[in-house]
Amino acid sequence: xxxxxxxxxxxxxTRGQQVTLRCSxxxxxxxVSWYQQALGQGPQFIFQYYREExxxxxxxxxxxxxxxxxxxxxELNVNALELDDSALYLCASSGHGLAGYNEQFFGPGxxxxxx
Amino acid sequence: xQSVTQLDSQVPVFEEAPVELRCNYSSSxxxxxxxxxxxxxxxxxxxxxxxxxxxxxxxxxxxxxxxNKSQTSFHLRKPSVHISDTxxxxxxxxxxNQGGKLIFGQGTELSVKP
Numbered sequence: 098x099x100x101x102x103x104x105x106x107x108x109x110x111t112r113g114q115q116v117t118l119r120c121s122x123x124x125x126x127x128x129v130s131w132y133q134q135a136l137g138q139g140p141q142f143i144f145q146y147y148r149e150e151x152x153x154x155x156x157x158x159x160x161x162x163x164x165x166x167x168x169x170x171x172e173l174n175v176n177a178l179e180l181d182d183s184a185l186y187l188c189a190s191s192g193h194g195l196a197g198y199n200e201q202f203f204g205p206g207x208x209x210x211x212x
Numbered sequence: 213x214q215s216v217t218q219l220d221s222q223v224p225v226f227e228e229a230p231v232e233l234r235c236n237y238s239s240s241x242x243x244x245x246x247x248x249x250x251x252x253x254x255x256x257x258x259x260x261x262x263x264x265x266x267x268x269x270x271x272x273x274x275x276x277x278x279x280n281k282s283q284t285s286f287h288l289r290k291p292s293v294h295i296s297d298t299x300x301x302x303x304x305x306x307x308x309n310q311g312g313k314l315i316f317g318q319g320t321e322l323s324v325k326p
Contacts (some may be wrong), residue, residue, distance in 0.1 A: 101255075122283055130312050130313075130314075133312070137318075137319075138318060138319070139216075139302050139318050139319050140256070140302070140314070140316050140318030141226070141316070142313045142314060145312035145313070147312075152312060153312045155295075155313065155314055158237050177282075187256065189256075189314075191255065195286075198244055198263060198306065200258065200261075201258075201314065202258075203248075203256040203257070204255050204256040205254055205255045206254075206255050
């Protein structure tokens with residue numbers, strides 16, 4: 098059973114550019130959540146995808162968008178990059194059942210630097 | 213709105229000493245509670261969680277946390293720390309029936325010195 102993987106591990110972009118980050122969920126998981134962790138801060142929820150649909154969104158502007166594919170992998174896209182977008186982006190996968198809680202398993206993250 | 217406050221940004225401690233990392237939360241509804249650990253240049257690992265039942269929960273590596281509903285706290289403790297416990301620790305909550313949105317505190321850097 099493979100865990101959550103993310104690519105790339107590091108990325109450097111300039112202001113105004115666009116970036117795509119990728120996440121492969123753990124085997125058997127159908128839900129992916131994305132978090133942004135700025136330096137010295139706790140992670141902040143960006144959005145969640147379940148069965149290829151957005152299923153909850155945090156306080157992030159529309160230039161943050163996502164996709165989930167039929168194999169449950171996911172992409173995070175950020176347009177018009179700003180300096181404040183520099184952060185560690187974490188992906189977490191989980192099941193989605195009726196119990197109300199499904200443990201989220203985190204990937205190692207993608208470190209994005211915006212110059 | 214929910215929020216999580218970790219009262220100490222940094223906690224230095226000597227090896228084999230006890231440690232407590234404090235966490236308070238505010239929420240108008242019931243929540244699930246978590247502690248995550250993050251080692252340098254790594255993602256988050258779940259350390260322990262409180263969903264229901266006994267208010268004292270334990271991890272496999274000697275940490276424990278106690279849910280105190282009246283004080284809205286979920287402090288993390290370990291009676292004797294090791295050098296390898298040096299890491300960033302995050303307290304987090306999820307609202308009941310909102311399984312996706314983890315709300316994290318700002319983190320506490322635990323630094324264990326020999």
